[in-house]
């Protein structure tokens with residue numbers, strides 16, 4: 001057992017650190033099986049019983065849930081270097097993501113890859129993609145006009161999923177993904193639910209060919225062939241005119257300034273797949289939830305329409321409009337608070353640490369769950385209420401920065417953050433400028449499904465109307 005740390009205080013030895021409270025059977029919230037059955041209910045029970053930090057051991061795995069902005073800042077930022085990605089959830093998703101940026105535990109390789117890719121994700125670089133975002137949205141609306149009569153119910157999650165894949169692939173890889181987008185969506189859906197279940201109860205190992213593990217294998221193969229399709233095309237056909245600076249050619253040809261090495265094809269494949277996965281379901285879920293929330297809150301939708309009418313007067317938005325679409329952005333930020341799609345991430349404590357007076361043992365899997373953080377009653381009044389005003393500059397300034405982390409924080413913060421925010425605001429503005437998506441009469445509430453990402457269970461289905 002590791003030695004108990006003491007906090008030095010002005011030369012005197014301070015009281016020993018407290019042990020992080022452990023969820024026990026007598027707490028009445030269960031253990032491994034309760035976590036497997038309903039992860040959100042289990043964690044809610046732990047928070048209600050123990051407050052902002054507690055331990056639990058699903059199948060013997062040491063996990064620590066942290067739910068306070070100070071703890072989260074310490075783990076992701078202040079002591080970010082001593083909390084790595086060798087953590088349980090990333091081991092679960094590694095068969096899909098492999099050595100790409102998202103789950104890569106090798107800090108030296110990660111640094112090199114991130115350094116190479118970062119220039120394509122600055123706000124300025126993203127500015128050159130915003131035209132793709134609005135063009136693809138307009139094409140989607142034209143397809144809707146052609147395929148759906150007024151008042152038809154559409155599968156918003158599926159439609160936006162295809163849109164998100166088209167936007168990211170066209171912007172970063174100059175690839176027109178067309179019909180194959182749907183096959184990627186299906187494969188991702190399978191991986192998300194099989195791995196979501198495996199995270200909650202990691203048994204039997206993925207190497208055991210159960211029917212669901214075989215489905216996962218096929219889904220990974222399908223996502224891999226989607227990616228190799230356009231890498232192969234680029235390798236055989238050369239760079240399309242005018243696309244010599246897209247991310248794909250950069251990854252193919254770039255040489256790291258420090259070690260003088262290029263990227264091998266396997267690593268390239270993993271990075272492209274990570275970008276597709278990182279960019280696709282997160283934005284799809286956010287926009288699905290945003291339209292759903294707007295459909296349930298006509299008074300907020302009205303304010304959104306007022307801003308869009310005033311700023312755009314019916315035309316398609318451009319990059320230059322982004323700073324003027326302040327309320328549209330607040331609507332998106334609030335949807336990202338309530339239904340944060342990348343709602344759980346994790347770090348492994350590399351060494352023993354002190355956190356808020358508690359001893360954080362080395363090897364702990366530290367769980368940050370923004371579903372709960374974004375509902376923390378100390379920082380969010382009536383947290384279940386959809387209220388974009390929380391993101392006005394005055395209200396936002398009253399909260400600690402780490403009370404809201406939809407894109408993470410610190411050195412592993414989402415590389416696609418600016419890309420995502422521009423896309424979310426521009427797609428919402430392009431659609432809501434001319435169309436409304438309304439609740440079908442008697443439609444049931446859509447519930448969040450806690451997979452690897454937070455997914456709207458059954459998808460969001462809304463009726464299409466002209467404004």
Ligand code: HEM
Pocket residue numbers: 101102103114168274275278279280282283286340341342345346405406407408409411412413414415416417419420
């Ligand atoms: C609403 C949209 C999005 C959300 C909520 C989101 C959320 C996140 C979060 C929370 C992380 C950090 C996870 C951690 O610290 O463990 C992350 C990382 C990442 N995201 Fe996003 N993301 C979004 C969109 C995108 C887009 C559009 C792209 C690419 C175009 C992208 C690519 C990535 C990558 C590659 C990483 C790994 C970064 C690294 O470790 O260097 N994401 N994302």
